[in-house]
Amino acid sequence: xxxxxxxxxxxxxxxxxxxxxxxxxxxxxxxxxxxxxxxxxxxxxxxxxxxxxxxxxxxxxxxxxxxxxxxxxxxxxxxxxxxxxxxxxxxxxxxxxxxxxxxxxxxxxxxxxxxxxxxxxxxxxxxxxxxxxxxxxxxxxxxxxxxxxxxxxxxxxxxxxxxxxxxxxxxxxxxxxxxxxxxxxxxxxxxxxxxxxxxxxxxxxxxxxxxxxxxxxxxxxxxxxxxxxxxxxxxxxxxxxxxxxxxxxxxxxxxxxxxxxxxxxxxxxxxxxxxxxxxxxxxxxxxxxxxxxxxxxxxxxxxxxxxxxxxxxxxxxxxxxxxxxxxxxxxxxxxxxxxxxxxxxxxxxxxxxxxxxxxxxxxxxxxxxxxxxxxxxxxxxxxxxxxxxxxxxxxxxxxxxxxxxxxxxxxxxxxxxxxxxxxxxxxxxxxxxxxxxxxxxxxxxxxxxxxxxxxxxxxxxxxxxxxxxxxxxxxxxxxxxxxxxxxxxxx
Numbered sequence: 001x002x003x004x005x006x007x008x009x010x011x012x013x014x015x016x017x018x019x020x021x022x023x024x025x026x027x028x029x030x031x032x033x034x035x036x037x038x039x040x041x042x043x044x045x046x047x048x049x050x051x052x053x054x055x056x057x058x059x060x061x062x063x064x065x066x067x068x069x070x071x072x073x074x075x076x077x078x079x080x081x082x083x084x085x086x087x088x089x090x091x092x093x094x095x096x097x098x099x100x101x102x103x104x105x106x107x108x109x110x111x112x113x114x115x116x117x118x119x120x121x122x123x124x125x126x127x128x129x130x131x132x133x134x135x136x137x138x139x140x141x142x143x144x145x146x147x148x149x150x151x152x153x154x155x156x157x158x159x160x161x162x163x164x165x166x167x168x169x170x171x172x173x174x175x176x177x178x179x180x181x182x183x184x185x186x187x188x189x190x191x192x193x194x195x196x197x198x199x200x201x202x203x204x205x206x207x208x209x210x211x212x213x214x215x216x217x218x219x220x221x222x223x224x225x226x227x228x229x230x231x232x233x234x235x236x237x238x239x240x241x242x243x244x245x246x247x248x249x250x251x252x253x254x255x256x257x258x259x260x261x262x263x264x265x266x267x268x269x270x271x272x273x274x275x276x277x278x279x280x281x282x283x284x285x286x287x288x289x290x291x292x293x294x295x296x297x298x299x300x301x302x303x304x305x306x307x308x309x310x311x312x313x314x315x316x317x318x319x320x321x322x323x324x325x326x327x328x329x330x331x332x333x334x335x336x337x338x339x340x341x342x343x344x345x346x347x348x349x350x351x352x353x354x355x356x357x358x359x360x361x362x363x364x365x366x367x368x369x370x371x372x373x374x375x376x377x378x379x380x381x382x383x384x385x386x387x388x389x390x391x392x393x394x395x396x397x398x399x400x401x402x403x404x405x406x407x408x409x410x411x412x413x414x415x416x417x418x419x420x421x422x423x424x425x426x427x428x429x430x431x432x433x434x435x436x437x438x439x440x441x442x443x444x445x446x447x448x449x450x451x452x453x454x455x456x457x458x459x460x461x462x463x464x465x466x467x468x469x470x471x472x473x474x475x476x477x478x479x480x481x482x483x484x485x486x487x488x489x490x491x
Contacts, residue, residue, distance in 0.1 A: 006419055007418050007419045008096030010422035010423050013426050014425040014429065017202040017425075017429035018272070018425065018429055020271070020272060022433075023429055023432060023433070024271065024276070025271060026432075026433070027110070027113075027279055027284075027285050027432070027436065028105070028106070028109060030285060031108075031109025031110050031111075031113045031220055031285065033440065033443065034443060034446075035109055038112055038115070038116070038447055040300055041112060041115060041309075041450070042108065042112050042313075044242065045309075046111075046309075046377075046453070048311050048458075048459050049306035049307055049309055049310050049460070050313075050459045051460070052068065052303065052306065052309050053068060053306075053307035054072075054310075056068075057069035058297060059297055059298050059299040059303065059464055060464060061464045061465075062297040062299045063133075063297065064297030065133050065208050065212075065296075065297070066208055066212035066297065067212070068296045068297065068307045069216060069307075070213070070215065070302055071212070071292050071295055071296035071304065071307070071308070072213030072292045072307050072308060072311055073212070073216045074208070074211055074212055074222070074292040074295075074379075075380065075381075076215070076219045076315065077211075077215040077219050077377060077380035078283070078376075078377050078381050078383075078384065079281065079283045079288075079377075080171065080223060080314075080319055080376070080377070080378070080422045081173060081373045082172070082173065082176050082370065083281035083282075084281055084320055084323055085366060085370050085373065086346055086370075087277075087281050088100070088277065088281070088320050088323040088324050088327065088349070089101060089323070089327060089345040089346070090273070090277055090345040091273040091278075092273075092278035092328065092347040093121060093333060093343075093348055094345075095213075095270040095272070095273030096251050096270055097244070097248045097251050097324075098247075098248060098250070098251030098252035098253070098254070098270040099252075099269075099270045099271075099273045099277070100252075100320075100321070100324040100325075101251075101274065102274025102275055103277060103320055104278075104316065104317065104321070105274070105275075105278075106274065106279060106282070107282055107312050107315070107316030107320070108316075108317070109284075110278070110282055110285060110312050110409045111284065111309045111312045111313060111363030113436075114284040114285045114308055114311060115116065115306060116305070116442075116443065117137065117285070117287050117289065117290040117293075117317055117435060117444055118305040118308030119290060119291060119301045119302060119449075119450065120137075120140040120144065120301075120438075120446065121135045121140060121290030121294040122141050122293055122296065122304045122441060122480075123138075123140065123301040123304065123449070123476070123480055124140035124143040125141060125294040128390055128397045130398070132295070133192065133295045134151065134294065134391065135291065135295075135437060136157075136287060136288075136291035136387055137157040137158075137287035137291075137295070137434065137435045138154050138155075138161070138291075138391040138392075139154065140154075140290070140436060141154040141157060141438040142154035143443045145277055145441055146345055150438075152424055153434035153435075153437060153489055154391070154434075155392070155436045156370040156430075156434045157287060157388070157431060158388040158389075158392050159388075159392070160427055160430040161287075161291075162388045162389050162392070162418075163386030163394060163427050164385075164424060164427035164428055164430075164431055165381045165382065166379070166385070166387070166405070166408055166480075167423055167427060168424035168425075168428055168466075169377060169378060169381020171408060171409075171411060171417055171420050172412065172421055172424055173195065173374035173375070173377045173412065174196055174374070174411075174412030174413040175380065175413060175415070175420075176370060177192060177196060177370070177371050177374045177375060177413065178192040178193060178412075178413035178414065180370050180371065181367070184363060184364065185384055189414045190410075190414055192377060192413050193410040193412075194406050194410065195411045196375065196378075196409050197330075197406050197409045198419050200405070200406040202381070203379055204248075204382050204402040204405065205399070205402055208295050208383055208384055208420075211380070211382070211383055212295075214379060215379060218257065218376055219292045219376060221372075222376065223314070223318075223319060225365070225368070225369065225372070226319065226322070226369040226372075227322050229357065229362070229365040229369075230322035230323065230326050230353075230362075231355065231358065232356070233326050233329070233330065233352075233362075234322075234326065234357030236356060237329040240329040246324055248324075248328070250262065252270060252274075278316060279428075279432070281315055281320055282311070282312045282315040282316045282320075283467065285432050285435065285436050285439070286432045286435060286443055287359035287431060287432070287438075288431065289311060290308075291383065291388070292308075292380065292383060292384070293307075293308045298427070299463075299478070300467050300471065301449070302449070302450055302453040305450075305464070306460065323349055326349070326352045326353060327349060327352045329356075330351075330352045330356050332351050332352040332355060335351070336361055339353055349366055350362070350366040351358070353365055353366045354366075365377070382405050385401065385405065386401055386402065386405075439443070445476070448476075449474075452474060453471065457470070465488055
């Protein structure tokens, strides 16, 4: 089978996995169920969670490898990537402005899923043979679901994550960086590949502490840089913003009629593209961010769960919204090129920023933003793959993995990746399936232990000593504090 044939097969599989009968209802249904079960935690505790994650930033004298803020920025580094630039454009270009509404729905409901998986990541984390924290679906599915089915789900997730990290978290990101730098600044792809490979190697060999330091400095800067550019455009086009919102809400439920070169889409297309690109952007329900959360120094799993929940809010409600509104208000979403064809989603956001900002500033902001977003994604996903591999074969594989992962970046920068993009979509779906099943099964434990903690500390202001005092004697808390399962030995 040639590569074009393989790509077609993978795209068909991906469209089925991400279609209206598998992941879309499972993602939305799980998010809605957890939202109800947790009493709308993402709405009631968002302010306190943002304060804890962005301003307090850490729980002193708590066990873990990195601060709560560093765990948040590591997860943000992995999620704020090409999905926030190209993914949004793809959703709107195919599904129309209404797709942005469904990205919002996916994000808001996904905050409950993100909270739950991060809570479980910390709640069932362990310490590996090298003395580092290790957690995520590859552990909490097995530890929380006490039967062979739980172990099957855990191993299935770990294998999928290891494979996926080389696609969506490595080669596709490197390819986007090299292509944009070549297009904007005439930088040869091999030069980008070499520089990016060396950068990745220097950071990754230091492990999660090195990744945490880099992302804590890089992520806030890159998000602010990009969002400020978008806000400038929206202020310049302020008269069109109310109409853009009206169009988003209207077409979310009616679909988009054919305009110029834009092929009309029905409501199901808007929903499908919004949900698929939404989860691609914020990863809520995939379980990946739980791996970063498990490394955090925190006095209780609820606290890090709430901090991690803000990642989806920042990614979708802030960054994705900025991109989507710029595309819609500038009219780029249904613009056509000289041949009468709709502008490619890969170029759409750049065109929108170019129309909205003077000179070449818009084009440069998108290019630099994409380089920063995709580069940080490589760092975050490297850690996800590492922890999943550690679960499968032990710590002995970690350093060879870090080196190989860094070298593969060069391959991504210098190779056409149509098949890899399609394969990445499939593997992302296969990661989400076992995790979503696990979230539903373990929802009772999450709700019970969350309620117990928040009853005592509703504003998330308790010190570590105060947490230890009011949680003393609680079975779940004591199990977590004592790390009931022995340290994982090298396999």
